[in-house]
Amino acid sequence: MIYLRETILRYIFLIFLILFGFSTKGYTDIIKFNQLVIEDPWIKESPSNHPVTGGYLTIRNLGKTEDILINVSADFAMKSEIHEMKMEGDVMKMRSLENGLIIPAGGEIHLKPGGYHLMFIRLKQKMTAMDVHKITLTFKNSGSVIIPMPVYKMKHKKKHNH
Numbered sequence: 001m002i003y004l005r006e007t008i009l010r011y012i013f014l015i016f017l018i019l020f021g022f023s024t025k026g027y028t029d030i031i032k033f034n035q036l037v038i039e040d041p042w043i044k045e046s047p048s049n050h051p052v053t054g055g056y057l058t059i060r061n062l063g064k065t066e067d068i069l070i071n072v073s074a075d076f077a078m079k080s081e082i083h084e085m086k087m088e089g090d091v092m093k094m095r096s097l098e099n100g101l102i103i104p105a106g107g108e109i110h111l112k113p114g115g116y117h118l119m120f121i122r123l124k125q126k127m128t129a130m131d132v133h134k135i136t137l138t139f140k141n142s143g144s145v146i147i148p149m150p151v152y153k154m155k156h157k158k159k160h161n162h
Contacts, residue, residue, distance in 0.1 A: 035063030055118030070100035071138035078122035
């Protein structure tokens with residue numbers, strides 16, 4: 001009887017680990033694509049009926065030539081753009097990068113709140129925390145890659161191992 005009870009408890013524990021022990025973001029932390037490494041992708045949670053939200057990630061270029069992020073697309077938004085925020089005088093301005101975002105050879109670019117970021121415009125649905133959406137990133141030299149991006153609250157802070 002004790003053996004049966006221990007076996008049942010082990011199976012329950014195993015099921016618990018399978019269902020809850022593995023994070024949904026575990027498979028999205030690092031994506032290797034040709035000479036590029038895409039890390040920590042995430043989308044900012046949006047309130048109901050809010051028409052826009054941002055997407056953030058880090059892109060490392062391990063190659064010997066620069067690459068350029070030239071397009072982003074997502075099924076959940078009518079339009080997606082690559083944006084830059086920067087100070088001009090005393091005013092913070094945001095603009096679309098029509099010619100793309102250069103990823104220097106041997107370098108990395110951080111897309112983060114207040115800087116470079118992806119902008120998802122005219123959302124078709126609310127971005128809810130813990131949902132995962134697929135987006136397509138298109139690079140001039142490396143081509144296109146589809147990546148999963150989990151949705152987090154704005155307070156989300158990733159751990160960086162630099």
